[in-house]
Amino acid sequence: MSTLAFNNSLKNNFNPDNVDQFIILGEIANSMLATGISREFVASVIILAFRYAGAYDLMVMWSTETESQLKDEIIADLQEEIDESSKLILPKHLEKKDYLHFDNLDEIAKNVMAFKKNLKAEIERWGGVSKLSKETGIPQASLSRLLNTPSLPRRSTLEKIAKAMHLKESQLLSHWLSI
Amino acid sequence: MKWHNIGNGKVQLRLAVAIVNHKIFLCQWYVKRDDKTDQKELNRFKIKIQKIIENGYEARGIL
Numbered sequence: 001m002s003t004l005a006f007n008n009s010l011k012n013n014f015n016p017d018n019v020d021q022f023i024i025l026g027e028i029a030n031s032m033l034a035t036g037i038s039r040e041f042v043a044s045v046i047i048l049a050f051r052y053a054g055a056y057d058l059m060v061m062w063s064t065e066t067e068s069q070l071k072d073e074i075i076a077d078l079q080e081e082i083d084e085s086s087k088l089i090l091p092k093h094l095e096k097k098d099y100l101h102f103d104n105l106d107e108i109a110k111n112v113m114a115f116k117k118n119l120k121a122e123i124e125r126w127g128g129v130s131k132l133s134k135e136t137g138i139p140q141a142s143l144s145r146l147l148n149t150p151s152l153p154r155r156s157t158l159e160k161i162a163k164a165m166h167l168k169e170s171q172l173l174s175h176w177l178s179i
Numbered sequence: 180m181k182w183h184n185i186g187n188g189k190v191q192l193r194l195a196v197a198i199v200n201h202k203i204f205l206c207q208w209y210v211k212r213d214d215k216t217d218q219k220e221l222n223r224f225k226i227k228i229q230k231i232i233e234n235g236y237e238a239r240g241i242l
Contacts, residue, residue, distance in 0.1 A: 054225030061219060070215055077219065081226055 025049055025056070028063045037075065040137035044082045055081060072141035079142035083154050109150035119161075120147045126165050135164035193217070195224040199231045206231075 025046060032042045049056040055078065062074040123132055129147070133140040138160060146153055162168070191211035197204045206227040209220050230236050 052226040052229050054222040054227075054229070057222040057225065058219065061222065065215070067215075070219070074219060077223055081223065085230075 021056070025059065028059045031063055037139055038133070038137040041075075041079065041082070041139055045078050048078070048082055048085060051085070052081070072144070075139045075141040076145040079139055083156060086156060108152075112150045112152060116147050116150075116153070122167075123147070123161075123165070132161065132164060136160045193220065195220065195227070197224070197228050197231060199228065204231055204236075 029042050029046055032045075033039065045055065045059060049059050058074055058078055058081075062071055062078075065071050065074065123129060126132070129140055129143050132138070133143055136143075138157065145151070146157065193209050193211050194205060195207045195209075197206055204227075206224060207220065209216065211217070227236070
């Protein structure tokens with residue numbers, strides 16, 4: 001994307017002094033609720049949009065998009081951003097995590113997919129993704145992405161799933177810890 | 180950053196790199212599909228830039 005296009009995109013940033021943007025946010029939130037997205041998610045994404053201009057822009061993009069697959073992707077992206085921003089206190093210093101070596105990525109991806117295949121089967125036995133979405137408040141698009149891609153699942157997400165399915169956390173987290 | 184025709188699928192890889200306070204951050208990657216994907220990823224990139232400025236990020240390594 002050219003520099004000009006990027007600079008133009010910044011003009012859509014959420015401005016807390018702009019009353020119209022508050023109204024737009026409310027309208028988009030209502031649209032989301034009308035499609036069956038959980039109130040918990042909508043509340044979280046509104047808070048995110050107040051804080052991050054990019055989140056506001058994603059909500060606007062969702063509201064104007066007509067292609068359902070892209071709409072679902074945006075919802076899943078917003079859920080990821082909510083999960084990443086769920087820490088109440090931001091680290092004051094650079095926080096370093098374990099380095100994942102490039103040579104290990106294929107093996108990790110295989111392990112993750114094997115774990116998710118088992119989890120998917122467990123979810124189907126329990127009642128399905130749609131039911132899980134209602135119980136956890138996690139949008140169905142986000143759960144589909146979780147179950148069908150080799151992305152590392154977040155502990156907080158697995159905890160929500162374990163709680164909804166009345167599983168002991170150790171039943172899910174033991175797989176997670178072995179990855 | 181743009182990498183063209185790489186990998187078995189000859190995809191176009193996009194790497195979102197931010198320069199903040201004289202430091203360079205590799206924030207995200209995606210496969211180029213269309214302008215809408217670019218716009219979506221740009222919006223996510225904006226969130227990451229804001230978090231870097233707020234010092235709210237985790238480092239996975241140094242290139």
